Amino acid sequence: MRSGSTDLWLTDDQQNVWRAFLAASVVIDDALDAALRPFDLDLGEYEILVKLSEAEDRRLRMSDLADRVRQSRSRLTHTVSRMERKGLINREACPDDRRGVIAVLTRRGFALLEEAAPTHVRSVRDAFVDRVEARDFAALGRAMRAVLEGPGR
Amino acid sequence: MRSGSTDLWLTDDQQNVWRAFLAASVVIDDALDAALRPFDLDLGEYEILVKLSEAEDRRLRMSDLADRVRQSRSRLTHTVSRMERKGLINREACPDDRRGVIAVLTRRGFALLEEAAPTHVRSVRDAFVDRVEARDFAALGRAMRAVLEGPGR
Numbered sequence: 067m068r069s070g071s072t073d074l075w076l077t078d079d080q081q082n083v084w085r086a087f088l089a090a091s092v093v094i095d096d097a098l099d100a101a102l103r104p105f106d107l108d109l110g111e112y113e114i115l116v117k118l119s120e121a122e123d124r125r126l127r128m129s130d131l132a133d134r135v136r137q138s139r140s141r142l143t144h145t146v147s148r149m150e151r152k153g154l155i156n157r158e159a160c161p162d163d164r165r166g167v168i169a170v171l172t173r174r175g176f177a178l179l180e181e182a183a184p185t186h187v188r189s190v191r192d193a194f195v196d197r198v199e200a201r202d203f204a205a206l207g208r209a210m211r212a213v214l215e216g217p218g219r
Numbered sequence: 220m221r222s223g224s225t226d227l228w229l230t231d232d233q234q235n236v237w238r239a240f241l242a243a244s245v246v247i248d249d250a251l252d253a254a255l256r257p258f259d260l261d262l263g264e265y266e267i268l269v270k271l272s273e274a275e276d277r278r279l280r281m282s283d284l285a286d287r288v289r290q291s292r293s294r295l296t297h298t299v300s301r302m303e304r305k306g307l308i309n310r311e312a313c314p315d316d317r318r319g320v321i322a323v324l325t326r327r328g329f330a331l332l333e334e335a336a337p338t339h340v341r342s343v344r345d346a347f348v349d350r351v352e353a354r355d356f357a358a359l360g361r362a363m364r365a366v367l368e369g370p371g372r
Contacts, residue, residue, distance in 0.1 A: 074340055080348050083356060086363035087347070091244050092289045093367060136245045187227055194240070195233050197369075198362040203236060205358030209351040210239035214246060216350075 094193045101189030105182040106152070110137050110145050112186060115154065115179040118171035125170040127160060154178060247346045254342035258335040259305070263290050263298050265339060268307065268332040271324035278323040280313060307331060 076084060098109050107115075117134045118124050128146070132139050146169055149155045154175035160166025171179075198206060229237060251262050260268075270287045271277050281299070285292050299322055302308045307328035313319030324332075351359060 074337055074344075076340060076343065076348065079360075080356075083360035083363065084343060084348065086360060086367060088289060090363040090366040136241060184227055187229060190229065190237060191227075194366060195229065195237065197365045199365070202358040202362040202365070203233075205355040206362045207232075207236035207239060209355040209359045210236065210243040212350045212352070212355070213243040213347060214239060 097193035098186065098189050101185050102182060105178060105185070107178070107182060110135070110141070111149055111154075112179075112182065113137075114142075114145060114149065114169075115171065115175055115182075118155070118169060119176060119179055123170075124176065125158075125168050128157075128167045128169055131169055149175070250346035251339065251342050254338050255335060258331060258338070260331070260335055263288070263294070264302055264307070265332075265335065266290075267295075267298060267302065267322075268324065268328055268335075271308070271322060272329060272332055276323075277329065278311075278321050281310075281320045281322055284322055302328070 095109060102108060102112055113135050114131065117131060118126060121130075126134075128142070131146075132142050135142060137145065146155060146157065150157060154172055156170045156172055158168045158170055160168050195203070248262060255261060255265055266288050267284065270284060271279060274283075279287070281295070284299075285295050288295060290298065299308060299310065303310060307325055309323045309325055311321045311323055313321050348356070
């Protein structure tokens with residue numbers, strides 16, 4: 067679906083970078099998931115452990131947790147239920163809001179995070195950080211911040 | 220989960236770029252999905268339309284289609300069933316392999332792709348291509364190819 071007749075379509079160069087970005091995202095996700103498998107964790111679960119470990123008292127309202135992770139709210143509810151069954155998280159009623167729910171990292175959840183973290187970080191290095199030249203890495207950071215910061219040139 | 224005691228952990232800079240990459244991926248996916256919603260398509264469905272439109276006779280064995288898209292095989296089966304119900308794709312038995320299935324783009328599927336493509340490309344420009352400085356864009360391409368090409372420096 068590309069034609070040379072208008073400025074709308076991507077150039078071959080732009081198309082190549084765009085497709086490489088999509089493909090690299092999948093390769094990275096797959097590598098990180100594979101690294102976490104021996105810990106019986108996937109990337110979504112790991113991300114939740116990290117966010118709770120960084121929160122005060124290792125607890126967050128579900129709505130705050132939802133704002134901090136990469137998954138949709140419906141998937142988050144699903145993931146948190148699974149993690150509760152594994153004993154990594156408890157859900158508690160919110161004292162000042164009858165309909166609110168708080169997710170609390172358990173001691174076991176924190177221990178699993180500590181155990182998995184070195185392997186996870188190693189996989190981020192192997193699949194991403196250590197593959198990219200330092201110069202390109204800085205440019206990548208600027209590019210991603212430009213995407214996050216809104217309307218461009 | 221970061222400490223200064225070993226070279227394993229990411230530096231603050233590396234951590235920032237890594238988190239920006241993850242966050243930007245979500246922002247881009249969300250923007251592209253939103254742009255396709257008026258066409259009753261999501262990004263996974265759009266990708267399947269594109270791959271079939273690029274294939275000879277607009278048809279691909281399901282196993283070949285699976286190799287070309289970003290979704291898992293189980294999700295692909297699900298997505299293709301939904302697209303078949305919408306009349307965008309037909310599934311046919313493979314003549315030379317009793318267990319093989321071929322996905323065929325319908326005339327209606329191709330028409331919908333033609334209709335949605337300008338809006339999709341516009342969203343790729345708005346969310347990604349046009350936000351990044353040309354210089355950083357080239358570096359981003361090198362970085363993504365380094366991720367895809369294997370072991371780094």
